Amino acid sequence: MLEESNILPSERVSPTTLVAVMIAVVSTLVYLLLALDIMMPWKDTPYWGMDIYNYQAIGILNGTLEMPVRIIGYEGHYAPDGTAVSYHGIAPILTRLIVAPFMDLNNPAISGASIWFWCTLGAVFYHLSFHQVAARYWPEESFNRMVWFGVLSFMVWVTAPTLLMVVAVPFYHEPIALSYAMAAICVFCMVRYHFFDAPLSKILIPMGICAAMTVHARPNLALGLLLGTGFLCLVALIGRDRMKMLIPIAVSGTIMVGSLAGFMVLNSVKFGSAGKVHGTYEDTGVQYGPVFWGFEERDSPRASAFIEHGRFNAKRILPNLAMYTFAPPRRVLKSKAPYRKALIAYRKVTTPMLGFIRIYMPTAGAFYLWTGWFALVLLGFRRTGIFTPGGVALLGTTAVPAVVTLSYGTISLRYSFDMWPFLMALAIFSLPAACRSLMDKSTPRKFFLLGCAALVFGLYISLISARTYNNGYQRTFGQVWTYEECAERVAEKGLPSERLATICAL
Numbered sequence: 001m002l003e004e005s006n007i008l009p010s011e012r013v014s015p016t017t018l019v020a021v022m023i024a025v026v027s028t029l030v031y032l033l034l035a036l037d038i039m040m041p042w043k044d045t046p047y048w049g050m051d052i053y054n055y056q057a058i059g060i061l062n063g064t065l066e067m068p069v070r071i072i073g074y075e076g077h078y079a080p081d082g083t084a085v086s087y088h089g090i091a092p093i094l095t096r097l098i099v100a101p102f103m104d105l106n107n108p109a110i111s112g113a114s115i116w117f118w119c120t121l122g123a124v125f126y127h128l129s130f131h132q133v134a135a136r137y138w139p140e141e142s143f144n145r146m147v148w149f150g151v152l153s154f155m156v157w158v159t160a161p162t163l164l165m166v167v168a169v170p171f172y173h174e175p176i177a178l179s180y181a182m183a184a185i186c187v188f189c190m191v192r193y194h195f196f197d198a199p200l201s202k203i204l205i206p207m208g209i210c211a212a213m214t215v216h217a218r219p220n221l222a223l224g225l226l227l228g229t230g231f232l233c234l235v236a237l238i239g240r241d242r243m244k245m246l247i248p249i250a251v252s253g254t255i256m257v258g259s260l261a262g263f264m265v266l267n268s269v270k271f272g273s274a275g276k277v278h279g280t281y282e283d284t285g286v287q288y289g290p291v292f293w294g295f296e297e298r299d300s301p302r303a304s305a306f307i308e309h310g311r312f313n314a315k316r317i318l319p320n321l322a323m324y325t326f327a328p329p330r331r332v333l334k335s336k337a338p339y340r341k342a343l344i345a346y347r348k349v350t351t352p353m354l355g356f357i358r359i360y361m362p363t364a365g366a367f368y369l370w371t372g373w374f375a376l377v378l379l380g381f382r383r384t385g386i387f388t389p390g391g392v393a394l395l396g397t398t399a400v401p402a403v404v405t406l407s408y409g410t411i412s413l414r415y416s417f418d419m420w421p422f423l424m425a426l427a428i429f430s431l432p433a434a435c436r437s438l439m440d441k442s443t444p445r446k447f448f449l450l451g452c453a454a455l456v457f458g459l460y461i462s463l464i465s466a467r468t469y470n471n472g473y474q475r476t477f478g479q480v481w482t483y484e485e486c487a488e489r490v491a492e493k494g495l496p497s498e499r500l501a502t503i504c505a506l
Contacts, residue, residue: 016146020131020153027157028120035116035166036109047473049075049171050111051480056086057096058105065270070481070506075171077270077279078292082495082503085270085286087278089216089263092174112169115177119162122181125188126424127156133195133428137435148438151455155372159458161417167466170473175217176417182210182217183421186225186397191428193232194390200236201248204229208252212259219263219277220408221401221418226256228397235389281307293489305355306409316357317406319350324406324416329364329461360412363465363472366423371458373427375451380430380437391429398422413469 055071067076067084076084095114096105103110130152138145161180165173186207192198211225233252236245264274271279271286279288281303290296296303309315323346328338343359350357367374385391398421405418437443481489486504495503 014141016135016141016149017131019146019150020127023150023153023157024124024127027123027162031119031162031166032113032116035112035119035169037112046108046479047111047168047170048479049073050108050169051106052086052088052171053092053114053174054096054105054108054110056090057093057100060090060093061097061100065266068506069503070483070486072289073479073481074289074293074295076289076292077286078289079286082490082493082499084289087270088171089175089219090266091213091216092178094178094213111171111174112166115169115173116166118174118177118181119165122177122184123157123160123162125181125184126160127153129184129188129191129424129428130156130431133191133431134435136195137432138439140439144438151452155455159370159372159455159462161420163462163466164413164469165417168470168473172414172473176414179214179218179221180417180420182214183221183225183398183401185210186228187394187421187424187428190228190232190390190394190397194388194394200232200239201245204233204236204245204248204252205255207232208255212255215256215259215263216266218401218418220404221421223404224397224400224421226260227400228393229256231396232389232393235393278311293493301356302358302409305357309354309409311409312404312407313354313409314407315354316350316409317403319346320357320406320408320411322346323359323365323411324419325365325367327365329368329465354409358410360410360414363413363468364461366416366419368461369458369465370423371461372451372455373423373458375454376430376434377423377426379447379451380432380434381426382429382433385432386429394425394428395422398425413465 049072051071052067052075055068059066065085067086069076069082069084072084072086075086075088077087078084092114095117096110099105099110131149134149134152138149165177165180189198189203189207193200193203207225207229211222211229214222214225229252233249236242236249239245267276268274271277276286279286279292281288281291281298283298288296291298291303323342326342328342330336330339386395402419402422405415408415437447481504483504483506487500490500490503
């Protein structure tokens with residue numbers, strides 16, 4: 001168990017806390033209805049790949065990593081004989097393993113429920129982090145405090161990736177949602193250590209478990225969690241109570257090393273090498289699905305850019321950061337001209353030195369989606385206090401995944417969710433100054449009005465973007481193939497006819 005909160009007992013039943021809890025409960029229920037499609041009457045087609053993790057769980061329970069071709073389709077990675085595997089990690093099947101004794105794993109509702117569960121878990125821990133830090137720096141109960149804590153709670157639950165993840169539940173969001181939760185728990189642990197002096201012995205094992213699970217969901221985010229947990233293990237090892245810390249360090253380290261070893265074993269089985277995490281664009285070995293089935297050419301602009309410049313390249317960081325942050329809201333503004341100009345400028349910078357970089361649905365840059373959070377960071381961030389082991393761990397743990405994601409050769413709105421923990425870390429360090437300003441009656445009212453305007457603007461962009469984002473995953477590309485469609489593709493690929501029944505079995 002993590003150390004108990006330092007907030008006074010009366011605080012737990014105060015009006016401020018009651019408002020925060022009510023916002024959390026209502027948001028949780030609304031998100032459940034969204035994730036299960038109960039509140040989206042405009043939706044008329046399934047999301048991409050909703051059955052993929054269900055069948056992956058069924059396969060693993062039956063002792064195989066092979067995936068039905070008709071289920072995984074273009075998202076599969078294929079051996080020359082047509083055997084399909086998924087390059088996505090296995091962590092999201094955990095929810096399936098839990099419910100397997102009680103329900104049929106072919107139920108597509110499991111996907112939405114799973115995403116909702118992980119998103120809710122993540123939002124709860126982010127909420128706890130912000131509420132506890134804010135309560136420390138604004139301890140006196142008042143109506144003004146209740147209002148602003150309510151605003152903060154609303155920001156955590158609504159103007160956040162949670163909304164965008166539950167409003168569309170393709171299988172892409174499953175590993176992202178799980179990692180969102182694991183990162184939130186790690187952030188909470190580091191907040192407890194940095195702001196409340198929680199002993200490292202209480203947080204190293206939970207952080208190790210979260211990092212280990214994220215390895216099998218989002219390796220780019222796992223890298224930061226692994227490094228952050230390892231750094232705190234080192235801090236504990238050189239501290240005064242190092243002998244008492246040996247067991248927590250050993251347990252946390254063993255969990256993380258074991259997870260990495262398992263990850264490499266799975267890669268060896270699926271791709272023939274512990275260091276491979278993805279199929280190739282070449283003719284040999286396990287091949288990337290769109291290329292295997294002829295949907296994408298081996299010398300396509302995207303493939304050529306990956307081959308020539310690598311999947312990760314530091315030169316992409318700055319231009320990708322500009323695009324992720326400031327891309328104009330393409331589907332919100334009446335004119336598409338601002339987005340087109342931004343795209344032209346981006347291509348002018350990146351194409352000569354990095355080749356083609358595919359951009360998927362960045363309906364709005366992070367600055368427009370989460371304006372309230374940027375306002376909090378810009379108005380309240382102070383470097384004072386961050387140069388401590390806890391501060392360095394929190395910022396470093398969240399910054400590393402952001403940098404890795406920015407260096408990737410594809411831009412997608414869903415990838416920005418992996419960078420969210422870094423924005424949250426900056427916002428948490430901004431809370432002390434923000435609380436002091438909100439308590440100080442002499443603070444100019446215009447700052448409050450600007451903050452409220454930023455929150456309302458971000459909420460508007462988020463809600464409009466959520467509708468667009470939902471529609472973006474209702475396409476035929478990721479849907480289940482019929483037997484006839486599968487047979488046609490097998491014939492076009494030239495695979496042996498005697499393999500047809502095996503390849504297209506379901």
